[in-house]
Amino acid sequence: MPQFIDIQFIEQVNEAYKAYGSILTLSRSPLATSPLVTPTLVLDPLTPTPEERGRGLQLALRWALGQLAPEAPRYPLGEFRPLDDPTWRDPAWWRYNILRHRYVEPLHPDDFVDSGRYTETLLALTGIPTADAFFDVRNRAIRAAAAALEQLQSTQTAQDDLQQQALTLVCAPLTRRPELWAMLGIAAVLDGVFPRTLLLTLANAENVHAPDAVLDALIQERFILTGDAGVNLWMAPALRTYIYHREERARLRVRHDRVADYFANRHQVLDVVHHLRLAERAEAAADHLLTHAAELSSDAPAAGVRAEVTALLADRLHDGQRRRLQVWLSDLYAAAGETDAAIDACRAALKAAHTPVEQGAIFRRMGKLYEMRNQLHALAYYRQAEEALGSEGAELVTLLKDRGWLHIHRRAWDEATADLTRALALAPTADIITRADVLDALAALHRYQHDLPAAIQCAQESLALREQSGDLLRVAKSLGNLGLLYTATGEHTHAIAAHEEARAVAQRLGNPELAATATLNIGLAHHLAGDRVKAVEVYRTSLAQAREINYVLVELRALSNLAEALAELGELESAQRYWQRGVELARREEFDDERAYLQELAERFGFRKSDARQAPIASDAGIPALTSASSQPAVDLLSAEDALALDLARREGKVTPRRLMEVAYLSKATATRRLTALAAAGLLTPVGRGRGTSYVIRGDRVMKRLETGDWDGQGEARSDNDEPHSLNFQSPISQAHSPPISLPYAICARYGILAVGWVVDAPILALRFAQFPDLLTFLALRAEVWQEVGETVEVLPVEALAPGQVVAWLEEAA
Numbered sequence: 183m184p185q186f187i188d189i190q191f192i193e194q195v196n197e198a199y200k201a202y203g204s205i206l207t208l209s210r211s212p213l214a215t216s217p218l219v220t221p222t223l224v225l226d227p228l229t230p231t232p233e234e235r236g237r238g239l240q241l242a243l244r245w246a247l248g249q250l251a252p253e254a255p256r257y258p259l260g261e262f263r264p265l266d267d268p269t270w271r272d273p274a275w276w277r278y279n280i281l282r283h284r285y286v287e288p289l290h291p292d293d294f295v296d297s298g299r300y301t302e303t304l305l306a307l308t309g310i311p312t313a314d315a316f317f318d319v320r321n322r323a324i325r326a327a328a329a330a331l332e333q334l335q336s337t338q339t340a341q342d343d344l345q346q347q348a349l350t351l352v353c354a355p356l357t358r359r360p361e362l363w364a365m366l367g368i369a370a371v372l373d374g375v376f377p378r379t380l381l382l383t384l385a386n387a388e389n390v391h392a393p394d395a396v397l398d399a400l401i402q403e404r405f406i407l408t409g410d411a412g413v414n415l416w417m418a419p420a421l422r423t424y425i426y427h428r429e430e431r432a433r434l435r436v437r438h439d440r441v442a443d444y445f446a447n448r449h450q451v452l453d454v455v456h457h458l459r460l461a462e463r464a465e466a467a468a469d470h471l472l473t474h475a476a477e478l479s480s481d482a483p484a485a486g487v488r489a490e491v492t493a494l495l496a497d498r499l500h501d502g503q504r505r506r507l508q509v510w511l512s513d514l515y516a517a518a519g520e521t522d523a524a525i526d527a528c529r530a531a532l533k534a535a536h537t538p539v540e541q542g543a544i545f546r547r548m549g550k551l552y553e554m555r556n557q558l559h560a561l562a563y564y565r566q567a568e569e570a571l572g573s574e575g576a577e578l579v580t581l582l583k584d585r586g587w588l589h590i591h592r593r594a595w596d597e598a599t600a601d602l603t604r605a606l607a608l609a610p611t612a613d614i615i616t617r618a619d620v621l622d623a624l625a626a627l628h629r630y631q632h633d634l635p636a637a638i639q640c641a642q643e644s645l646a647l648r649e650q651s652g653d654l655l656r657v658a659k660s661l662g663n664l665g666l667l668y669t670a671t672g673e674h675t676h677a678i679a680a681h682e683e684a685r686a687v688a689q690r691l692g693n694p695e696l697a698a699t700a701t702l703n704i705g706l707a708h709h710l711a712g713d714r715v716k717a718v719e720v721y722r723t724s725l726a727q728a729r730e731i732n733y734v735l736v737e738l739r740a741l742s743n744l745a746e747a748l749a750e751l752g753e754l755e756s757a758q759r760y761w762q763r764g765v766e767l768a769r770r771e772e773f774d775d776e777r778a779y780l781q782e783l784a785e786r787f788g789f790r791k792s793d794a795r796q797a798p799i800a801s802d803a804g805i806p807a808l809t810s811a812s813s814q815p816a817v818d819l820l821s822a823e824d825a826l827a828l829d830l831a832r833r834e835g836k837v838t839p840r841r842l843m844e845v846a847y848l849s850k851a852t853a854t855r856r857l858t859a860l861a862a863a864g865l866l867t868p869v870g871r872g873r874g875t876s877y878v879i880r881g882d883r884v885m886k887r888l889e890t891g892d893w894d895g896q897g898e899a900r901s902d903n904d905e906p907h908s909l910n911f912q913s914p915i916s917q918a919h920s921p922p923i924s925l926p927y928a929i930c931a932r933y934g935i936l937a938v939g940w941v942v943d944a945p946i947l948a949l950r951f952a953q954f955p956d957l958l959t960f961l962a963l964r965a966e967v968w969q970e971v972g973e974t975v976e977v978l979p980v981e982a983l984a985p986g987q988v989v990a991w992l993e994e995a996a
Contacts, residue, residue: 542570
């Protein structure tokens with residue numbers, strides 16, 4: 183029993199026991215609308231009647247009484263209890279006896295002692311010595327019952343026990359009305375909301391007498407609820423489960439089979455599969471599911487499909503079905519971004535794969551899945567797949583296309599060219615979708631190699647195939663890509679024509695997001711062509727379109743582009759207004775790349791925020807708003823994407839949001855957030871302005887400043903006297919030994935710093951951590967280190983140093 187119980191709650195329990203015999207009074211108790219009665223609402227947990235709440239409270243009080251019995255009563259509730267039962271006079275039973283026979287099953291007046299009522303009679307039966315002792319035991323019984331009811335609300339086992347009691351009580355009358363039970367048994371095979379006609383069809387198939395009348399009786403007594411003008415029905419899940427598990431298994435199989443036929447005639451694939459599986463026809467269910475896999479992947483809720491596939495895999499299937507279902511499950515997990523689960527499904531599929539071609543198809547998927555986490559492993563799986571698949575086939579073409587993309591991301595141009603050229607040669611002429619996909623990859627390859635004419639040719643061929651296939655959505659996207667390629671070559675007239683056609687297709691499809699994007703790109707083409715007046719007109723159209731559908735990214739880009747174009751036209755007041763709205767929207771939605779671009783516009787045109795209450799954009803441009811309660815959680819300092827970004831910056835000399843997008847398969851906003859967070863953490867330094875911003879390893883910029891003495895970014899060397907904690911970094915080795923800079927033990931202990939050292943020939947303090955801190959923690963640490971050694975020092979984890987940088991370790995933390 184809990185040590186402390188709310189006094190008001192005890193009083194409410196006391197009053198409820200006193201009113202136990204009146205359902206109307208109980209239904210008005212505050213307890214009747216509390217979570218206490220929720221397990222008892224087995225007919226309608228969502229909209230119960232006052233009477234159902236009152237009966238639920240009554241049942242909860244009975245349950246609490248049962249918790250006071252030292253053991254299972256010899257004469258339970260509902261049975262006559264003889265007056266010579268020895269537990270009457272057992273003190274361990276006194277609390278139970280008083281609540282039961284005073285309130286729950288009150289003594290009959292015929293049992294009263296001479297000249298007495300309840301108290302006097304219970305005193306005589308129990309042997310409690312005095313009336314004062316009696317009332318003390320009664321009060322302790324109420325407190326014990328309240329404690330049991332309070333515990334009920336937090337104990338799932340107790341709630342399940344109470345719910346089973348409620349179901350037993352509610353369904354007891356049905357044992358005397360077999361026609362009602364039969365109809366409920368049929369309804370129990372149907373999930374959720376179901377048609378009245380379906381239930382009556384199933385009832386007629388089982389020769390239920392007067393099924394309409396039986397159904398109306400069930401509705402009248404609320405065993406089945408009705409809605410939508412009587413067209414649809416619903417049965418509470420708890421009641422459905424209770425009835426279902428009391429039906430004969432053979433009868434349930436027949437019913438599920440009939441329901442599957444009903445849904446098959448209405449082309450409701452998942453419902454068919456669900457009922458075939460419950461009819462213990464797993465192989466038929468698997469065949470039906472696999473037959474309709476393509477339409478389910480595009481139309482059905484992914485969670486529902488995954489649930490049925492997972493349930494079927496737990497059943498008996500032949501290896502061919504099991505392999506295909508596991509492969510499909512892997513694709514579903516991959517589409518949801520659950521890479522680990524997708525890989526596990528592939529490995530399970532391999533156990534049911536018996537031919538090289540079957541194994542090769544799975545290896546190809548595993549290669550695709552590993553591209554994000556380990557490209558060398560991905561290439562190894564692709565190699566296994568190629569060896570297993572042989573020299574031709576649709577799977578081989580897909581493999582070559584996928585591996586070609588991977589080579590593009592790795593900038594292995596020759597390998598990419600070989601794979602994609604071979605894929606195009608092997609792809610059947612009739613398979614226009616696959617050929618278009620390969621041509622898109624070739625267009626990207628040529629674009630990265632700066633062969634824009636070849637890229638445009640491939641994009642045009644891909645577009646022609648898309649149009650031939652009739653896939654208008656892909657046509658619109660291909661037109662958009664082609665327009666961007668024309669823009670890159672300066673062929674603005676062709677770019678405008680391509681984007682206008684893309685917009686027309688998008689409008690025909692009823693895709694307002696794609697139409698708004700195309701309008702924005704049309705404005706950009708006019709802008710780059712020098713027609714700023716037309717650009718402003720089109721930008722305003724795209725802004726209106728984006729606002730109408732709440733497409734924030736296009737709205738934000740339209741605002742920034744309008745600010746730029748209007749400023750270039752000399753309309754600075756209007757430009758300032760659009761810029762201000764863009765800043766507010768970018769801050770609210772945390773579009774960091776656009777915030778950085780807006781900051782560049784501010785520096786270029788002298789824009790200033792009009793709301794003085796907002797912090798200057800220069801203080802946080804391009805980095806997440808770390809102090810905001812609505813901010814995204816701080817990223818790990820070196821997540822997989824962060825490590826990849828740093829690796830790209832080391833190997834290629836710089837990294838851009840677009841390059842990280844291509845390699846890590848991130849959105850532009852996410853890629854920019856990663857890079858700006860790394861810059862905020864001191865691991866990368868932004869170079870350039872606006873959309874042309876790239877990022878380099880921070881140490882490279884530090885070395886350049888060391889050579890020029892430009893410590894404050896203004897070309898003037900800082901003297902030793904400018905900063906009290908500044909150090910002479912011309913000889914870091916000698917600095918390290920005489921005298922060594924030491925961080926306080928408290929800092930090392932608080933942040934898990936194992937060792938501290940200077941990078942040779944660079945003003946970088948290297949730290950070795952027991953465990954990487956998150957971004958917020960690292961920024962706090964850097965601020966404390968700067969207080970100790972000065973803000974001219976770069977602070978980096980040793981893992982973030984560039985290859986070849988040497989650290990002279992000063993000390994090892996205890």
